[in-house]
Amino acid sequence: MIVLLQRSAIFGACLSVTATLSVAPACANPNDYSFELTGVDQSIVIVSLKNKLNNQLVPGASIDCAAYVGPQDVVTMTEPMLASAWTKKGQYVLVGEPGMTFFDVDLVAQVPGETAPVTGTLHIKDQGAN
Numbered sequence: 001m002i003v004l005l006q007r008s009a010i011f012g013a014c015l016s017v018t019a020t021l022s023v024a025p026a027c028a029n030p031n032d033y034s035f036e037l038t039g040v041d042q043s044i045v046i047v048s049l050k051n052k053l054n055n056q057l058v059p060g061a062s063i064d065c066a067a068y069v070g071p072q073d074v075v076t077m078t079e080p081m082l083a084s085a086w087t088k089k090g091q092y093v094l095v096g097e098p099g100m101t102f103f104d105v106d107l108v109a110q111v112p113g114e115t116a117p118v119t120g121t122l123h124i125k126d127q128g129a130n
């Protein structure tokens with residue numbers, strides 16, 4: 001009876017480990033994604049998050065940003081912000097303070113189904129450029 005209980009416990013443990021290993025999700029490399037500048041209009045920037053493997057836009061990501069902004073074509077501060085979903089799936093909008101110009105944006109995205117964050121930097125405008 002004791003031997004039978006031990007075999008059941010060992011079989012149960014092996015079954016649990018096998019089930020856990022077989023349903024573990026396959027994760028892509030964060031380098032499989034890229035950010036692209038889609039549009040700029042004064043203090044509004046639209047970015048796309050693209051999966052480079054299948055060349056498709058990625059909806060549903062949570063994107064934290066640090067925008068380097070300033071008035072009169074000079075960076076004066078870093079503004080933290082969250083990118084919001086835009087009208088097209090896979091595109092996200094950043095809205096800065098009125099009168100502020102975007103120069104560069106550092107982005108960190110949590111992509112659904114991925115364990116590692118996707119990071120990138122987009123250059124929007126040179127300082128002193130009109």
